[in-house]
Amino acid sequence: MADIFSTINERTMxxxxxxxxxxEKEKRAIIEAGIRAPTAGGNEQWEFRxxxxxxxxxxxxxxxxxAQKAYFTRMLHKPWTxxxxxxxxxxxxxxxxxxPLYVAVLVDLRERAYTIPDVExxxxxxxxxxxxxxxxxxxxxxxxxGCWFGVPLLMEKEFRELLRLEEGLKIAAILAFGYPKEKATxxxxxxxxxxxxxxx
Ligand SMILES: Cc1cc2nc3c(=O)[nH]c(=O)nc-3n(C[C@H](O)[C@H](O)[C@H](O)COP(=O)(O)O)c2cc1C
Numbered sequence: 001m002a003d004i005f006s007t008i009n010e011r012t013m014x015x016x017x018x019x020x021x022x023x024e025k026e027k028r029a030i031i032e033a034g035i036r037a038p039t040a041g042g043n044e045q046w047e048f049r050x051x052x053x054x055x056x057x058x059x060x061x062x063x064x065x066x067a068q069k070a071y072f073t074r075m076l077h078k079p080w081t082x083x084x085x086x087x088x089x090x091x092x093x094x095x096x097x098x099x100p101l102y103v104a105v106l107v108d109l110r111e112r113a114y115t116i117p118d119v120e121x122x123x124x125x126x127x128x129x130x131x132x133x134x135x136x137x138x139x140x141x142x143x144x145x146g147c148w149f150g151v152p153l154l155m156e157k158e159f160r161e162l163l164r165l166e167e168g169l170k171i172a173a174i175l176a177f178g179y180p181k182e183k184a185t186x187x188x189x190x191x192x193x194x195x196x197x198x199x200x
Contacts, residue, residue, distance in 0.1 A: 007141045012186045014145025015092065017099045017178025026142055027101065030177065033138030034131035040123030043113050046131055046172070049163065051102040063158055064097050064174065065089070067151035075154060097147070099176035105132055110168035128172035135175065145180040148173050
């Protein structure tokens with residue numbers, strides 16, 4: 001098993017996967033790594049929904065592609081043209097985002113622990129983000145790639161309907177997991193240590 005620093009340094013988002021299934025053991029190890037993340041106040045206000053049935057996966061993938069297009073064309077200050085989006089998806093190939101396993105990471109605020117709702121919601125989101133990174137790293141250590149999707153927040157209503165989410169649950173992210181189809185090269189950061197670290 002790789003040591004933690006090589007796992008952190010080598011991990012990168014994977015957007016194309018092979019058909020190889022993720023075993024029950026691997027799946028459990030990944031989710032349990034999420035559950036082991038720090039959680040504000042020890043409140044564990046999260047839920048992990050596994051999406052593995054073919055029809056639901058297909059519909060979810062379709063929505064992810066739609067939401068990613070919305071990101072390129074509507075969210076960026078310098079939006080992409082339809083042509084640029086088409087080229088990007090063309091370059092990525094027909095099987096982009098097609099994964100053996102998707103996990104919806106949800107924030108569950110149906111039971112409140114605190115008197116300040118905004119701070120509680122933020123802490124619950126941050127705890128979910130810690131769980132997500134734990135899962136991505138655990139997966140990577142097992143040779144499994146993952147992708148973190150924030151774009152469902154751009155089309156929340158559609159995703160909520162598809163996943164049939166109950167009131168009080170919020171989507172933190174959707175994750176895709178699978179064995180990487182291509183060799184994944186870690187992405188270089190634009191900002192170096194000296195750019196972001198300040199001595200007080
Ligand atoms: C909060 C958050 C939301 C993200 N949402 C998306 C997404 O919707 N689609 C996607 O392809 N990648 C998404 N990413 C992945 C980032 O694009 C990726 O982490 C970044 O480009 C750095 O690449 P690396 O993780 O491979 O080092 C997201 C990452 C984070 C932390």
